[in-house]
Amino acid sequence: MSDIALEVRDLVKTFSLDGTTIHAVDHVSFQVKFGEFVALVGPSGSGKTTMLSILAALLTPTDGQVLIDGQDLAKMGEKQRVKLRREKIGFTFQSNNLIPFLSARENVEFMLRLNGKLDHASRIRSDELLARLGLAERLHNLPAQMSGGQQQRVAIARALIHNPALVLADEPTASLDTERAFQVVKTFANLIHENERAGIIVTHDLRMCQFVDRVLQMQDGKLIRVYEDKDEIMELATATIH
Amino acid sequence: MxxxxxxxxxxxxxxxxxxxxxxxxxxxxxxxxxxxxxxxxxxxxxxxxxxQYIANLDAQLVVFLEKSDYIISSSRLETNTARSIRRVDGVADAGAIYTSSTEIVSLDEPLKVSMLGAEPGRPGMPPILQGREFRTGEARETVIDRNVALRTNIRVGDTIKIRSTQGTKDEFFELEVVGLVDGQSYFFQPTIFVPAATWEKIRPQSESELNSDTPYPNIIAVKLQDPTQIEAMSALLMERVPNIEVADIQTTINNIPGYxxxxxxxxxxxxxxxxxxxxxxxxxxxxxxxxxxxxxxxxxxxxxxxxxxxxxxxxxxxxxxxxxxxxxxxxxxxxxxxxxxxxxxxxxxxxxxxxxxxxxxxxxxxxxxxxxxxxxxxxxxxxxxx
Known part of the structure; x- marks a missing residue:
């Protein structure tokens, strides 16, 4: 089995607006290995959310290739893409992450139900994961009865519970205070590493980069720089703090 | 799944x-x-x-006067029409029906009713629920709808008084209740049934009608030997009996004024x-x-x-x-x-x-x-x- 969870080859996404062609993603290539946590950063309009939508099989690229766990998105029909999202991808969104009428435990278990994997053992695993995220006392709470940080942690548990190849997080800390944001991303990073999944976090908050293994910086749809050196990454993260 | x-x-x-x-x-x-x-x-x-009364008729066809447009109140048939109809092959029985309205006044609150003349034992006369059928001729007897009995507490054996305007005068007639029938509402009113000759005597009528003792039926209910032969028998009746038009039960109902x-x-x-x-x-x-x-x-x-x-x-x-x-x-x-x-x-x-x-x-x-x-x-x- 390959250790590459995600491979992006020369990816292009263009939009047409009032007769003008906009290159939201402009010939981008990179790989993410299993057990690697990567940050996708850049200013607003740099193309990072578009990139994430393509990686999540929610948006079709104009050109180029995306392979998730060896499966080429371009060769898939809609049903296969739905199946891929269900089995191979875990997803947390900026907000409105959870099904509002399901409790924390039910939200996580729903991912197992979708995949036909809900049994006694997986239920225990689900409760343990929520406990690990500090939500042991909140299993039966509905999303509306939890804070934003708690909701994000439930979403993280849901994104990981079915052991997907790729976990995508779109600005998961956008609505959180600094302390909770650090706590959420740190836990996320730990779980990605422990479970040997590939994780990509899209963030405009460079401080969150201190928890990742690699930083991909985008601007005007292009991948302009890749930070791989730990010192460089810490410098990038801490520079914004001071 | x-x-x-x-x-x-x-x-x-x-x-x-x-x-x-x-x-x-x-x-x-x-x-x-x-x-x-x-x-x-x-x-x-x-x-x-x-x-209800028409729908519950023990008959498949209803005979009207020609060109009456199947409207019961517009139809007035000759007295011997029922006999002519009974002689047509395929007719099991036929009963003349006479319609009018009256008012029972022997109650605390007068009650408006439909007064129908019918022939005992023939189509048009509903089955008796309690008591007996009235005698023929000019017997001052009546069979009433159970709905009348329920509303007024009238029982079999009681005598009721009705008021009919004949000419320019109000006339009062007494009738003995001899039986009860069920589910016979007609023209939004509960019904009472009387013999044809009695009906002619006690019904509301104009000055010009007072001199006649002959009851003319409005319609004739026809029971067929083969109830499935409605169209064929309808055509046969119109061919054999002069000055009539024939309708099935549903057509008759649809032509009740306002229905x-x-x-x-x-x-x-x-x-x-x-x-x-x-x-x-x-x-x-x-x-x-x-x-x-x-x-x-x-x-x-x-x-x-x-x-x-x-x-x-x-x-x-x-x-x-x-x-x-x-x-x-x-x-x-x-x-x-x-x-x-x-x-x-x-x-x-x-x-x-x-x-x-x-x-x-x-x-x-x-x-x-x-x-x-x-x-x-x-x-x-x-x-x-x-």
Whole structure:
């Protein structure tokens, strides 16, 4: 089995607006290995959310290739893409992450139900994961009865519970205070590493980069720089703090 | 199978966790159900009051005077017509029917009734529920509808007094009640039956009619040997008997003055109530789906199939609609117990069943637009709308 969870080859996404062609993603290539946590950063309009939508099989690229766990998105029909999202991808969104009428435990278990994997053992695993995220006392709470940080942690548990190849997080800390944001991303990073999944976090908050293994910086749809050196990454993260 | 299970799980969880909101929607459906069932019952009751006697005739054909346009009050047949009809091959029996209205005055409150002349033992005379049939000739005897007995406490053996305007005078006649019949309302009034000769004597009549002792029947009810040969026998009768026109029972009912217009009005009301119901329920579910767009986006983004999301919406609508129709049916039953007998409410099983089936369909039909929207919306668009 390959250790590459995600491979992006020369990816292009263009939009047409009032007769003008906009290159939201402009010939981008990179790989993410299993057990690697990567940050996708850049200013607003740099193309990072578009990139994430393509990686999540929610948006079709104009050109180029995306392979998730060896499966080429371009060769898939809609049903296969739905199946891929269900089995191979875990997803947390900026907000409105959870099904509002399901409790924390039910939200996580729903991912197992979708995949036909809900049994006694997986239920225990689900409760343990929520406990690990500090939500042991909140299993039966509905999303509306939890804070934003708690909701994000439930979403993280849901994104990981079915052991997907790729976990995508779109600005998961956008609505959180600094302390909770650090706590959420740190836990996320730990779980990605422990479970040997590939994780990509899209963030405009460079401080969150201190928890990742690699930083991909985008601007005007292009991948302009890749930070791989730990010192460089810490410098990038801490520079914004001071 | 997994989709059905997941869709049911999601649909029921949402209803259970938002009991108040869904109960309110169910309550609106219950009120629409109440309205539709009452309109259906009222239509049946009004129709019954108008047609019951004709509908219950032990006959397949009704003979009218030629060119009377099948209107009973416009038809006045020769006295020997019934005998001529009985001689036609294929006719099992024929009975002359005489119609008019009168008023029973020997009560605390005078009661308007339809007074029908009929021949004992022949079509037109309903089966006796209690007592006996009246004698023929000018016997001052009557058989009354059970509805009259229930409203007035008149019993078999009692004597009633009726008032008829003859010429310019009010005349009063006494009749002995000798029997009871059931379900014989005609022209919105309960009925009393009298012998033909007695009917001619005591019916309201104009000055010019006072000199005649000959009763002319309005219509003749014809019972066929083979009840399936309605069209052939109708043609045969018109060929053999002069100056008549023949109609089946339904045509006769439809030509009772006001009947078709009344039923048309009630049916139009019922249809409009259903249409309004579809719009209201459709509006409810549309708003609900619009509120749930981000949730639909999340469901689709994490790998829920379109079919499952749509099915979940359908199941939810069916559950809420069924709950509403159930509550509405129960409320209708409770209210119907408290209504006075003067309000003509008749809960006909078939009509109520049709209404209930239509009501169960209005939810899914009304919610169709929102279901299609839920199925078609792109997950990314749904997430952005959130």
């Amino acid at each position: 997994k989709s059905i299970y997941l869709a049911t799980y999601l649909a029921l969880k949402e209803v259970f966790r938002n009991k108040g909101r869904f109960f309110l929607v169910a309550l609106v459906i219950a009120l629409i159900t109440l309205l539709v069932l009452f309109i259906a019952a009222l239509g049946e009751g009004l129709g019954n009051g108008n047609r 078709s217009a009344q039923q048309g009005t009630v049916q139009t009301q019922a249809v409009f109530t259903l249409l309004i119901g579809i719009l209201v329920i459709g509006g409810f579910f549309q708003i609900q789906i619009l509120q749930k767009v981000p949730q639909i986006g999340v469901l689709k983004a994490i790998g829920s199939a379109n079919g499952m999301v749509g099915l979940s919406a359908v199941i939810q609508i069916i559950v809420v609609t069924a709950l509403g129709v159930g509550i509405g049916g129960g409320l209708t039953y409770l209210f119907s117990l408290g209504f006075p007998p003067t309000i003509p409410l008749v809960f006909n099983g078939v009509n109520s069943l049709v209404a209930v089936i239509l009501l169960l369909l209005i939810g899914p039909i009304g919610g169709m637009v929102s279901i299609i929207y839920a199925v078609r919306i792109e997950p990314l668009k749904a997430l952005r709308l959130g």
